[in-house]
Amino acid sequence: MSVPRPAAVIVLAAGEGTRMKSRTPKVLHELCGRALVDHMLGAARGLRPERLIVVVGHARERVEAHLAESAPDVLTVVQSRQNGTGHAVRTVLEAVGTINGTVLVTYGDTPLLREETLRELVERHAGDGNAVTVLTAVVPDPTGYGRIIRDSTGAVLEIVEEKDATPEQRAVAEMNSGVYAFDGLLLADAVKRVGVANAQGEEYLTDVLSILREDGHRVGAHIAADYVEVEGVNDRVQLSFARRVLNDRILRDHMRAGVTIVDPSSTWIDAGVVIEPDAVIHPDTQLHGATSVGAGAAIGPASTLTDTVVGEDAVVRNAVCEGAEIGAQASVGPYAYLRPGTRLGRKGKIGTYVETKNASIGEGSKVPHLTYVGDATIGSGSNIGAACVFVNYDGVEKHHTVVGDHARVGSDNMLVAPVRVGDGAYTAAGSVITNDVPPGAMAVARGRQRNIEGWVTRRRAGTSSAEAARLALAAQEEAGQE
Ligand code: UD1
Ligand code: CA
Secondary structure: OOOOOOOEEEEEEOOOOHHHOOOOOHHHOEEOOEEHHHHHHHHHHOOOOOEEEEEEEOEHHHHHHHHHHHOOOEEEEEOOOOOOHHHHHHHHHHHHOOOOOEEEEEEOOOOOOOHHHHHHHHHHHHHHOOOEEEEEEEOOOOOOOOEEEEOOOOOEEEEEOHHHOOHHHHOOOEEEEEEEEEEHHHHHHHHHHOOOOOOOOOOOOOHHHHHHHHOOOOEEEEEOOOHHHHOOOOOHHHHHHHHHHHHHHHHHHHHHOOOEEOOHHHOEEOOOOEEOOOOEEOOOOEEEOOOEEOOOOEEOOOOEEEOOEEOOOOEEOOEEEEOOEEOOOOEEOOOEEEOOOOEEOOOOEEEEEEEEEEEEEOOOOEEEEEEEEEEEEEOOOOEEOOOOEEEOEOOOOEOOEEEOOOOEEOOOOEEEOOEEEOOOOEEOOOOEEOOOEOOOOEEOOOOOOOOOOOHHHHHOOOOHHHHHHHHHHHHHHHHHHO
């Protein structure tokens, strides 16, 4: 069934969220790669509302700056004094005018609320021809929530806040989620008539229900199938709970789409990460931001990838990768750190204890052991020996190194940038390369070895080394005489 497109979704997010005990406004706390408010906006957007409105107040500069980046389709309305949920909605309607059509009201701190549930609410609202339909849930412990008061026929009479409730009303387990679908015209009229004669002296949006019912309009409720969806995040215990629930949903979606996740309990994947079928995610792995993983690739164990693109059938083990591109069938780790601007070609290798940054490593090229590659371009089919440093920093500026195709850089080299090693060139182990190496040349840039015969026997007489040397020399002499 196609649901009518809401005229607006109003997301209330002006409150302070004191229980977070945080410098960061509550709705900007992150889970699964997105701020709380962005999860709500994502679900709301699924209903294609004509307008998305967020009410801001506490720390509004920060919330507005965030929304300008993450949600440019959102209109923000400032509620400078947080005088209740009814006041928040009234402030919006005073700012934008009466909204004709279905108006959904939600909160910025309910990241588990799914698009499907919002859709069900709108369907129920439209199907029953209600003036207002409230999303409710039956919860094990309704303490703190507004209670849904029904008459003997089950019709919704009113919502009573905990602080205003009688003991019998407090015993009701059906709570108000704070999410509603309203008829916009009726809402605009009723919200002006909400008073402040209650325990908190605030304008309660919940009063709109009884006002509309007393006016003779239809008031309905939709009970959420899973109460977990309507639980808000008010402190960091609830934040971690919501993160776990969201992460489980994300992992389940990937597994159903053909991704193997070996240990869901230690795997964290942000909303928006793309993983192709037959990829395998090993334990203790986190995939963040705009990361994507190609078909058949294996990631982990113990790897953290942020904004990283992994090609088909690549293998990434015990690695931290940020802003990197890893080619198909390439191999990374164990124990590698790929920093932004790393591009590893098809079948390439970044091995153990290797750090790379702003480095393009061509097809089939290998940087297998104990090496730093910063600000470099390495062609295809080249090999960098163990323990090399691409010396990119002169203390003031960064410089670039180029290694051509099919080059062989010896072990323990320093390539002092800016410098070029030509196609097919070799460098000797232990070289400090400060001058360009022409194609096909062998560069030797190290001190010549000098052996001082008999030094240990003379200068370290009586040591075990001197004794070992004496025995070896004697054996040599004997062998020479035979
Ligand atoms: C509200 C409901 C309660 C419901 C509960 C669900 C009212 C009177 N009560 O209670 O029935 O069970 O939500 O969580 O509506 N906000 C503003 N401006 C304000 C006040 C609040 O933007 O002036 C925002 C807050 O940032 C928050 C949301 O509205 O996101 C709810 O506010 P909160 O104070 O938590 O409402 P409750 O008293 O918990
Ligand atoms: Ca609340």
